[in-house]
Amino acid sequence: MNEDRRGLLAATAAAALAAVAGPAKAQESETPAGPPPGTPEGNPGDFDFLTGEWRIHHRWRSGPQSAEWLEFDGEATVVGILGGICSVEELRIPARNLFGMGLRLLDQERNVWQDHWVNKNSGVVAAPGEYGGFTNGVGTWSSIYDQDGVTMISQGIWDEITPTSTRWRQRISADNGATWQETWIMHWRRA
Template sequence: MTDVDRRTIIATSAGAFMSSLIPVAASAAIDPAPVGKPGDFDFLTGEWRIHNRFREGEKWIEFPGEATVFAILGGIASVEELRIPARGFSGMGLRLLDVEKRIWSDHWVNAKSGVVAVPGQLGVFENGVGTFLSEGEGEKGPELYRGVWDRITPTSCRWFQGTSRDGGKTWDDSWFMDWTRVC
């Protein structure tokens, strides 16, 4: 399959999902400032090598990964194919801008299930940092989940995720991904 064919399939799929996913995600209790704009995720377009640092229990493990990312639909959608062969893991990130509300939603599809995670995290970029939040129920009660894009340059960026069990006062960050552009 050529890149053009792949982009056509991705654009068609993202457009079909967009109308059904955004209203559900936008109803979440997380309420970012309405400052999102087309192109916020353009920095991520391209081919990447990724150094992962992930906590399993009390132990930190490190492993390589790679990703291919396309900006589509005039910059209101970003589609990421993440591959981590060392862990037998792959999936797709689907980021969509609700143009009217000016808020991004960030969804995940695990290749093992093929199911789009709904609701996704909601967020925006402010001062060069993208912060995305969602709510859920953990083993010990309500939790907040946070994904952050920072350290963004033309050749690198970082994403990390964490969990808060105290309403966002403190965060337990458990996965760090340092991205380096290949092309």
């Protein structure tokens, strides 16, 4: 892995962490309610498998109700810092003009991972969109939100983890988890 890129990514993560911490009053008013019930417990080092350089093949639905899948390639650099309680991902998808940073932080008081996103276009660290952890080698991150009066569940799932590959997929449910629709699948291979 390019040490300059790793150092730059770690420095960027430190700046993002400072932005997330912000003034105590602002943080209190903007902190979401927390993880959904039944969220798996997180542990330091859970994301050690992801540290390194990756090539990623994406399959992405062109719309929420669409049957059409778009396919494109991208890459990522991931660095673990702070003794395994932070994983920083720089995601690059030139074909879709998408560049951003995933920031995964272990809330050690609640033992749950928070997943933040920073889009290159805004530069703003988003509040945690999903909370989760790993059970039996599968990581599940969930969030609950309202869409046009319907309670939706979104999940991001890390599975098929090996030393040289992994898969991340996103799925949504409009019926409290009875049925799911996959919306994005990423096949990761070590560079």
